[in-house]
């Protein structure tokens with residue numbers, strides 16, 4: 001029997017609490033999946049005073065330096081101090097699992113050079129797209145990615161079409177734990193752009209600067225515009241799309257697009273996300289599922305922890321690390337013109 005695998009958790013917000021509950025609520029199922037016991041050894045939070053937690057609360061520096069921990073899970077979100085924690089934990093010899101798309105999109109290649117870095121939850125939460133690109137499609141050639149990558153905006157767009165005001169729909173997304181701490185990250189397209197940049201690096205194997213993904217959010221839209229599109233047989237979705245041309249150029253952006261009603265992406269409602277991939281050998285694939293929410297994100301975090309406990313290689317991290325010395329490929333916006341890469 002292998003020794004107990006010990007996990008430290010930084011951050012106990014919506015996702016952190018759901019992940020801790022999965023680990024501690026049903027340890028037998030987790031142990032069976034991991035091939036060994038997995039224990040939550042310590043938790044660090046920004047304001048520990050008076051907080052209840054399912055494992056001892058310790059200062060973050062102590063958690064990162066604790067040699068008895070095998071792995072650190074970072075669920076703080078945002079660029080700093082999350083990036084510093086990830087870097088420090090890797091430098092201290094821990095494996096790291098994170099759901100942080102901003103940190104991975106901006107610093108993933110550099111950080112992944114420092115050790116085992118896993119980030120399945122960073123893109124589309126419960127949809128297992130990160131390891132699918134890094135493992136299942138590792139030897140394929142991917143030429144296009146078209147996706148709905150933000151649950152909050154998808155919920156808001158749907159509510160607006162039903163005649164509910166934007167602010168009310170946003171508040172609902174916040175109360176369900178879907179929205180980012182700063183909802184501008186959702187509604188202005190930053191969150192989707194970061195996820196698209198990660199997908200581009202994994203799928204096209206080129207390093208890109210996530211800041212150079214042109215983005216247009218959903219603030220300018222109103223219910224009347226959405227209903228007008230629907231009357232014309234189209235559904236407005238916030239779409240992240242990327243194409244790798246045969247010349248090796250990358251065309252990509254995030255913007256609201258009118259999706260024909262018969263396109264499967266038009267059926268992706270509420271908190272669902274979907275990612276369509278055009279692969280030379282596997283063909284056209286579409287993965288869909290819950291793209292936001294505490295349980296969905298915790299599910300992907302736990303999957304990474306189990307892979308680490310089983311000793312499986314951090315394939316997606318290794319793929320980003322391989323790009324670390326590469327210069328960033330420029331991104332040309334696809335622009336609003338139709339057609340963007342369509343189904344079939």
Ligand code: HSE
Pocket residue numbers: 122124125149150151152153178179180186191291292293
């Ligand atoms: N705020 C994000 C969303 C959470 O709404 O999709 C998942 O990354």
